Amino acid sequence: MSASPYTVFRSRRAVLPEGERPADVVVRDGRIAEVLDYGTAPAGGELFDLGELALLPGLVDTHVHVNEPGRTEWEGFATATRAAAAGGVTTVVDMPLNSIPPTTTLEGLEAKRKAAEGRTFVDVGLWGGAIPGNTADLEPLHAAGVFGFKSFLAPSGVDEFPHLTGAQLEQALTEQARIGALAIIHAEDPAVLDAAPHTPGPRYADFLASRPDDSETTAVSTLLELARRTGARVHILHVSSAAVLPLLRAARAEGVQVTAETCPHYLTLAAEQVPDGDTAFKCCPPIRDDANRDLLWQALADGEFAAVVSDHSPSTPDLKHLARYGGDGDFAAAWGGIASLQLGLAAIWTEARSRGFALSDVVRWMSSGPAALVGLATKGAIAPGLDADLVAFDPDADFAVDPDGLHHRNPVTPYAGRTLTGAVRTTWLRGRALELGADARPIGRIIARGEA
Template identity: 60%
Template sequence: MADGLDTVVRARRAVVGAAERPAAVGIRDGRIVAVAAYDGLEGAEVVELADDEVLLPGLVDTHVHVNEPGRTEWEGFASATRAAAAGGVTTIVDMPLNSIPPTTTVAALEVKRAVARDQVWVDVGFWGGAVPDNLEDLARLHEAGVLGFKCFLLDSGVEEFPHLPPAGFAAAMAETGRLGALMIVHAEDADEVAECAHGTAYRGFLESRPDAAEERAIALVVDTARATGARAHVVHLSASGAVPTLRAARAEGVDVSVETCPHYLHFEAGSIPDGATELKCCPPIRDAANRDALWAALADGDIDMVVSDHSPCTAELKRSETGDFADAWGGIASLQLGLPVVWTTARQRGVALVDVVRWMATAPARRVGLADKGEIAVGADADLCVFAPDEPWVVDPARLHHKNPVSAYAGRTLTGTVRATWLRGRPLDLSAGPRGRLLRRGAR
């Protein structure tokens, strides 16, 4: 298999499987066909990484709100996928809401695919939406190739994507169970969430969405998955108090996974100043002890993955001029920054880069069925990230590729720089044209 290689990438440090070691990666026709010792392969082209660089698989971010069409002033496929490429992310999965129309029918999916097709810099898959009155559409969307379904257990924040009440959630889970599809759930309980009072104090917003809102909703997810036999995934876990429920469920065989996000691992509520609406997200960033518990749950395997929940908006919607948390849009744009944000804190805590890669590449790819993504292995797509893990830099929102220059990380010094991103065996050149593909469930 190593004969006639198009390209060989050599790295003194590469994350291959569950280890970091010297390696040569042999590429043919956009796929990895050989992984050998550092000097074990030759090809038509040989690329040698610098001594301060580590070769990683391209990251897989399964939680991205692109918002196009309909709210393209918030973000769009061109800007989002350029940001992904700049951040070492070679595959994203687009959320079904915040676009208009939402991806709740095959017709809406095809509208989104048509808009995305010629402007994606990385590979893009799509979630379908589960909302009231579209139960019959789930099988059609599944057949059309969505990677699974997203639902809310409370108001989503946009009227065109209503939430599922408990009975509707159970019916949708029964259907996704029948299909063998994954249901991903925004799990907060509306009865535990209070209206946020107007004001600039972060504490007021935090208290409006207590830990109990997540804990109670996640218990419902677990109970419903157990009753229906369906596969479930909890998105953007913020409240570490829900971890024991998830751990116990998995111990008894319930098929439920969970993600957290860079902002919950990096920030803590006590250091968020008044009026810092760029840090508003739902569920909220909680206290330092909670942050420590999330890191511990990752280390113990109770949290499966880290994805961005990239949820951008226009600068005006963040209400920075008033700092009013009640009025500001809740969401953090971090698609380009996820790897350095997580690595900055991980290295301070003694966490290995191998673990970060598992959380941000391998685990997301496996959970959503992208068997060709997320690892440096024979048979995988040659999607690669060249990362300089010791290089510090300061976040300047004006230099990010996100459409709007709003960042919760503005002015922060991060450690770790993405120097190159490869898609199917070739480096991505952001001055050239896009060459990402649209992904379908089960297709290569």
């Protein structure tokens, strides 16, 4: 080794691409230089000896709603990325809606980048949006470095980001196929949703009936047919219904370029557990029953999901209509979104270990998988040449979720009071430990598609 400064991260449980083993990870200038056998790194560098703590690659969360600028009272770059770092997430990709303006034009992209600059504790990439009337904006946004384009097939919940009709979606996918962009789709069918029963009130069963499985399967069927016609690469966001899985299998067998993701709340929570009136559990598509959850886990084990990501979508407590904040607990009226960015790793590990999975599985689902999905070549694994984004993780530590201990701007979470297993002890970004106190200085970067 040369005389230049270096750092050694030593762990008896380093989770590497080939599996978990004892290792010394040598870091130089923010990148992983070597992965050596345990205890063999030459003396002279700074040593972090983690002992039995697991050393993980930083997680990559490609589905985060930061909401800044415009709705920073819901969330913001400083609070969201601090929460990410506390949960072992070192890279997030921000969704284009819920901010004002949305990221659907170059001007909107510039406003987003300006709002984020100097305020991120982890690295942040940005999605663009495909909405009615902005097809001409897609190529300039793609050239400017967005990671792809999000569209809704049903109303998004905010006026600035309308959903696409079938004809508009085909036009958008045709353009995205031409420029080589990834299309990411919220797949619920508006006609099915309109025909479903809508009963206001606090009963979760009523809300669940208003977003039936057919809303997802019908939308996915429509999307897959358009993907066949246009040749676009499409990714199904936040799959909640296992009924879509046979459709995806058949499409892939035909050569359609389609991937899908699911989320911690669909894998760790079930409809039977949701108390009436507790709208912290509301999300769209909804948390379905326990049998459905088992099928999602089986699909995850079979490699059918490209990623497990948070869909972190917070709001102010009043918009959730929560009774403990003076609200009426009306699921129909409450904002649909779950805040879990800080808790996703622990939530998934808690459930995964009970089902016989290993830390290497969790890393594949939550780090290397999402990094590969969006083409982040220097993220997602502990390997030479990659960014030294690392996490010291205690896989045996239990803790009770205290909302007041979360870094999210609004500490509303369905995990409140639950006991989870797995605690993040330290997070490093490019080899630098992330400080998260009130006086901490953010060191994250705004990253663009294609950056090495």
